[in-house]
Each structure stands twice: as structure tokens, then as C-alpha cells.
Amino acid sequence: MKIVFVVMRFGKDGLATNILELTRGLINKGHELHIITSGFKSIATSDTTFFEELKSEFNTLGVHLHYFTEPSGNPLKKILASVTSLSIISGLLIKLNADVIHCHSPNLTFIPWLLRKKFISTVHADTIRPNARYKHPTLLIAVSQGSQEFTESVMHSPPEHIRMVYHGISDRFANSIPDDELKKLKIKHAIPTDKLIIGFVGRISEMKGTDILVEAIGSHLSQTIKENIHIVLVGDYLTKSKVKWLDDMLHEKHLEEKVTIVSFQDPKPFYQLFDVFVLPSRSDTFGLVAVEAMMSGCCTIRADSNGAYDQIDDGINGMIFPMEDASALGQKLTQVLSDEKLRNSLAIKGKEKALSNFTNHQMIKNTLTVYEELIHM
Incomplete structure (x- = not known):
């Protein structure tokens, strides 16, 4: 089938990772993939390696990339750019006449809606609120129980239109990296x-x-x-102001010498390097990195934001703490850092849970089931 993804932009985040894995799986199944996007957006860093590699991967896979300009500038420029972008996206959707339109950016859902086309959308974030640009899709993919509850209670999505498809990741995360390579990685980044x-x-x-x-x-x-x-923090600052924000916190807690910051890159080797992975996020629809850590065999602790209870059985294959509760997180860290046997048990069982429930194979299979349903509606 011919499939079109509509994506406002690609950043260094789970959205980009998910779309890449979904794209790879669909193309390997013999489907034709088109992506309509404004491009690849770096935040607070001049390092474009991630985006170059992502674009190269899309090209290698044979993805057809179509670009529009994201509106920016003063109000008049934004209006003119919006009209132009609307024309470009609408024209492409009409010309491509795809079997499936999958809109990954909620604020662009009004375009296939205006064209009276059937389409699918995925809940990638729980920060959006009802607005004029968001239109309910024909079928909505929720990626966790929490994201389903969010769309029903906040976005007022009709429950009968919601389908559950957990995010999946490549089983490459389950492959072990030799100890000597991990040691070289530590030396490279001056990690003790x-x-x-x-x-x-x-x-x-x-x-x-x-x-x-x-x-x-x-x-x-x-x-x-x-x-x-x-x-070890693997990631980029959201904005340049966050550099001082973090520096001030580390200074206050006397942790300056205990932190290594690595610009965002393929996190796979780092998960195996970590003894404990922590996701303290205040906002998630799924928390893809937690599953990556689990499949890598790393003891995982995460906040109870969306996706937590889909991924982890607390105390069995990982740990969950109440969002915002630093004291509770401290207690969980104390438990696993003080007990190697517990730490290893959580890691082993977490890997088993991830391999059983959150692989690309399962995500692609379930996504295609939703696509087939849309086509026959």
C-alpha cells in the first residue's frame, strides 16, 4: 500500500525514533512510504549529525521526502507561510492519493479533514489541547493506557475510534556490546x-x-x-537558558564533578553502560527510552507518567515512583544501588518484558491492522 506520513518537524526525540522504526518496518514489508514535513530541527545545538543520519537513513530506505516551510517570523509572514504550506500539503495529499494518510502532528490534522479524506493520527504527546487546527481522525492510535485516557478526557476523542498500538523498538537493543567497547566509551567521555x-x-x-x-x-x-x-545525561538542552539552569542546580547540590553530559546520539551503548536508568519525566505518552533501557538489560526506574504501568510491574521488572516526588525516587535509587542482586533481577526481568511486549515486529503488525481497518471503512 502507499502510505503518507504528515510530520510538522523532526527533532531529537522519541517521535523521530518512532517514525524511523515504523518507516523501516513498513518498507521492509514492501509498502511505499512518503513523508511530508518541514524538515529537521535542531534545538539549542549546532550539532546536526543526528539529523544528517536520520535523513540519510530515510534516503537509504527509499522514503520519498516532500518539504514545506514551517511558518515563522512576524504575524503577517506567518499567515502568508501558513497559506503556502497549506497549499503545498493539500496539493501533495491530493496528488499522492495514498491508501493511508497517517498524521503524526495533531495541529496538521485539519488538512486531511478539510480534504474530506479518511486518516489516522497517533497520540505522541499529552501537552496538546483542543484547538481549531486539531480535528478528530477517522481512527486514533493511542500508545499507552494513559494516552488513551488523555485523548478521551482532554481531547474528547470518541472511544470507539481509538486503537491501542504500543510503540516498538528494534531488537538490536537486546544485543550485548563487548566490555572492552564499553570501557573505551567511558574513556572517550571521561566517565569514571x-x-x-x-x-x-x-x-x-x-x-x-x-x-x-x-x-x-x-x-x-x-x-x-x-x-x-x-x-551521565545523554541529551541536548531544550534551550540555551537550560545550560545555566542545570549548572546552578548541580552547583547547589555539589554535584558538578559527578555529571557527564553527552550530546544526543544513538543511546544503545549507553544503556548497557548504565547500572541504573532513570526516566523522571513529567510528560510522556509512552516513554520510549524506558523500553530501550529495559531491552538493553538495564535496571529501569521511571516516573508514573503515561506508559509507566504498561511497561513496568513495579518491583518485578523495574520500579515506578510518583511523578515530581524526588524523595521517592531517592528511595528507589537507594534500594537498587545498595543491592546488586535486586538490581540485576530487575534488569533481567525488564529485558524479558520488553522483548515480549515492545518489539518493532509487534508494532508493525498492529499498525498494519489499523491501516487495513481504515482502508475498508
């Missing part, structure tokens, strides 16, 4: 080789809970534990 590593992957921002992690470690771990740990 004699400490327990607490890891985080994501944007450095309040939304992702970076401050909660710092507070938990700085204020709720014993001095003995703090002397034996190091923190």
Missing part, C-alpha cells in the same frame, strides 16, 4: 570506570524531569552512595 552509573536519555528540561533527578541524588541519597556513583 570505578563508579555505579546512573543514566538519563532525553532533553535537559523541566518536562523531562532533569531537576527531579538532580534533587533526588543531591538531597535524598546518603553521602556513602553519592561517593560511589556518577551521572
